Amino acid sequence: MISLLLILISSLFFVGIIVKVKAKIAARKMPPVLQPVYDVIRLFKKGAVYSQTTSVIFKIAPLVYFSSVFLAVLFIPIGSNEGLLSFEGDFVFFAYLLGIGKFMTIISAMDTGSGFEGMGANREALYSMLAEPAFFIIAGSMALFTDNISFHDLFLHLKQDADLYYIIGIASTYVLVYIAMVENSRMPIDDPKTHLELTMVHEVMILDNSGFDLGLIHIATWLKFSIYGALISNFIISNSWNLYWQIAVFLGIQFAFSTIVGILESFRARNKIEKNPQWIIMLSAISIVVFLTVLIITQKIILN
Amino acid sequence: MTYLFIILYTITLIYFALSERVKKFVWLLSIQGFILFGIAFFSLHKIKIFDFIFILAETILVKSLIVPWFLNKVRKHNHLKRVQETSVPVSYSLIIVVMILLFSFLFNNFLNSNYIHTKYFTVSFASILFGIYFIIIHKNIFSHVVGYLIIENGTFLLSLAVGSVMPMMVNLAILLDILMGVLVLGVFINRIGDAFESTKIDKLSKLKD
Numbered sequence: 397m398i399s400l401l402l403i404l405i406s407s408l409f410f411v412g413i414i415v416k417v418k419a420k421i422a423a424r425k426m427p428p429v430l431q432p433v434y435d436v437i438r439l440f441k442k443g444a445v446y447s448q449t450t451s452v453i454f455k456i457a458p459l460v461y462f463s464s465v466f467l468a469v470l471f472i473p474i475g476s477n478e479g480l481l482s483f484e485g486d487f488v489f490f491a492y493l494l495g496i497g498k499f500m501t502i503i504s505a506m507d508t509g510s511g512f513e514g515m516g517a518n519r520e521a522l523y524s525m526l527a528e529p530a531f532f533i534i535a536g537s538m539a540l541f542t543d544n545i546s547f548h549d550l551f552l553h554l555k556q557d558a559d560l561y562y563i564i565g566i567a568s569t570y571v572l573v574y575i576a577m578v579e580n581s582r583m584p585i586d587d588p589k590t591h592l593e594l595t596m597v598h599e600v601m602i603l604d605n606s607g608f609d610l611g612l613i614h615i616a617t618w619l620k621f622s623i624y625g626a627l628i629s630n631f632i633i634s635n636s637w638n639l640y641w642q643i644a645v646f647l648g649i650q651f652a653f654s655t656i657v658g659i660l661e662s663f664r665a666r667n668k669i670e671k672n673p674q675w676i677i678m679l680s681a682i683s684i685v686v687f688l689t690v691l692i693i694t695q696k697i698i699l700n
Numbered sequence: 701m702t703y704l705f706i707i708l709y710t711i712t713l714i715y716f717a718l719s720e721r722v723k724k725f726v727w728l729l730s731i732q733g734f735i736l737f738g739i740a741f742f743s744l745h746k747i748k749i750f751d752f753i754f755i756l757a758e759t760i761l762v763k764s765l766i767v768p769w770f771l772n773k774v775r776k777h778n779h780l781k782r783v784q785e786t787s788v789p790v791s792y793s794l795i796i797v798v799m800i801l802l803f804s805f806l807f808n809n810f811l812n813s814n815y816i817h818t819k820y821f822t823v824s825f826a827s828i829l830f831g832i833y834f835i836i837i838h839k840n841i842f843s844h845v846v847g848y849l850i851i852e853n854g855t856f857l858l859s860l861a862v863g864s865v866m867p868m869m870v871n872l873a874i875l876l877d878i879l880m881g882v883l884v885l886g887v888f889i890n891r892i893g894d895a896f897e898s899t900k901i902d903k904l905s906k907l908k909d
Contacts, residue, residue, distance in 0.1 A: 563707050674718065674790040681714045681798050688805050689707055697809040699819040 399474040406650040407622035417658025439611035449509045457504030458609035464497035465616040473548040475633040475642040482548045487535045505601040512593040516600035526676040527578040533683040537690040551630040567686045576624035583661040625653045705738040717797040725846045733764025774886045778893035786837045820861035827854030
């Protein structure tokens, strides 16, 4: 229960902090940290406008997207605090819950019949497909490392004092930060501030959504960022720490993560569209290195 | 600690496969030099102090400073394009470098020899294979020199693998080989660049007496 609450609370501030950091770096006047929340409240007060060419899929897609992401939040543990739901092999279920949400947004984008949205859907499907092996190799390596296959046990039995653990921790954090960027269509992959439909990935898919539906999609994005932040924090938080210390470190890591995203978005140029796939495959290659390190630690590969 | 540098070395190989910019190649070579310094520093403490200092100086001065500085000079002299095209798409190269890494790690696990330090042998094997692959896929002589240097770094690790003693004579020979190789190839590239205004290898077929 604590982990759910923490993720929900941190998700409220996440995008606000990113926007604040970007404004600070560009020397603009900073909006309040809760500005994205006010925007969503404003959107909730509005009604939605639906195009005549859309079908029921377009109407239910934002709800399914939001609920799948919310359900995925229930599986995330933080330190020694268990997630609300947990069973063996739940990280596979978690990945495909996010997959269902993504699938619904993709088919709802195609449902509008717009050429631009179809193009965005095409790109988004490709990028998430390429990022999936990286996530599974990391999760599989952790499962091998701890001999457990549920999120909670996996992070509970993480032997943080093991030799070479720091390599696994740093490389996994690097890969997870960039998977979060791919999943949320952020900077090196896609620029959320771009104004040209031809170069958009995620933003072009939700061009037709308005009012309540758009609000739900925004909230799902915050939650997704917060989920990945929580996963990263699990690599650092030790279970032997007391509860308050764990909560403080979790919030600190979420803050650091959102600041890093803000800094990355301010200083990094976006990849060329055709360079994106190879860049995402690189994440899988790095996670293979994590896998090899785990094999060395667990002495499945013996080197002298 | 040695394992950290070995893993870092494998990551540099992945970045070699990913990057297409000449400047990045030079940077990565310099980083590899520092990593080799780390590996030598943490694994060669049984040898004589003079040899030890010589090897450390060689890795830090020659491999990570002088050679990249010289390559940078060659790059500027020939006005090389920022991006070097490869004959194989980068995604394939990434998959191949991962295959090479997996193969070399599993092969060394299978080898399990008492005569070789397999932890160095894995990366040296991967580095030599990747260096050859790097030379094959690039069309520019400059990138061929970079590939040659990746192989040389692999050879350095190989000499660690066969017995952590590093005899002075072998060491001097390797050092001389690298320096002469890079200098001669650098001059060669400059001459070709001056004559043909390009360093692509397909121009070389026109070379005649």
